[in-house]
Amino acid sequence: MATNEVKVLGSWPSPFAMRPRIALNLKSLTYEYIEEKLWEGKSELLLQSNPVYKKIPVLIHGNNKPICESLIIVQYIDEAWSSGPSILPSDPCERAVARFWAAYLDDKWFPAVKSIGVAKGEEAKKAAIAQVEEGLALMEEAYDKCSKGKGYFGGDEVGYLDIAFGSFLGWLRVTEKFNAMKLLDEGKTPGLVKWADRFCSHAAVKDVMPDTDKLAEFGKFVIAKIRAAGAAAEMH
Numbered sequence: 001m002a003t004n005e006v007k008v009l010g011s012w013p014s015p016f017a018m019r020p021r022i023a024l025n026l027k028s029l030t031y032e033y034i035e036e037k038l039w040e041g042k043s044e045l046l047l048q049s050n051p052v053y054k055k056i057p058v059l060i061h062g063n064n065k066p067i068c069e070s071l072i073i074v075q076y077i078d079e080a081w082s083s084g085p086s087i088l089p090s091d092p093c094e095r096a097v098a099r100f101w102a103a104y105l106d107d108k109w110f111p112a113v114k115s116i117g118v119a120k121g122e123e124a125k126k127a128a129i130a131q132v133e134e135g136l137a138l139m140e141e142a143y144d145k146c147s148k149g150k151g152y153f154g155g156d157e158v159g160y161l162d163i164a165f166g167s168f169l170g171w172l173r174v175t176e177k178f179n180a181m182k183l184l185d186e187g188k189t190p191g192l193v194k195w196a197d198r199f200c201s202h203a204a205v206k207d208v209m210p211d212t213d214k215l216a217e218f219g220k221f222v223i224a225k226i227r228a229a230g231a232a233a234e235m236h
Helices: 015-026 044-050 070-080 092-119 123-149 160-166 167-177 188-199 212-235
Strands: 005-008 034-036 058-061 065-068
Touching: 005 015, 005 044, 015 070, 015 160, 015 212, 044 058, 058 070, 065 070, 070 092, 092 123, 092 160, 092 167, 092 212, 123 160, 123 188, 160 188, 167 188, 167 212
Parallel strands: 005 034
Antiparallel strands: 005 058, 058 065
């Protein structure tokens, strides 16, 4: 397949932009990656490709057909290309379970991770950490059930829920670094600890997983901007 047939608009710190890239790598597809420097402004291509949300990631396939929203893109890739391993489970019930947990991670768990960094006061921070730890305990149970004793949520190979959850590991590590704590803990979530190492070293993942120190520097920049905006709002 020619590179220009598939393009991905993304931004390196974004866990959501990682998802289509991992899916394309799993399918052994060649694609052109276009880096969006969102902190400098949004490109005309991004605004044209995703006029509703104006967000990354966007997958452009063929004659400028844009597909938006990271998990929708992953599902599209799985359905559009039969080459390589299946990403979504073939069993309808297992597929529904994978989608359920992916939605939980996006809607509840990752917002709690983000809130640790910008929490106002120790009580708010403790509450956010407790929510993250509760979510990790739930995901440890889900991993045990979904993996059926194999290496990934998807079984023998990285699957839909692996991509959904694994894309957040970089920011989870940054959160641990900033707060001098372990959230993925061998004592509490032994299955996830081993899974995380396995996922990050996978051939489809390792080249798109951001370096923790580089991500931490970007995280400091983002937190400073959020706090500055909050302080400015309180002055009015």
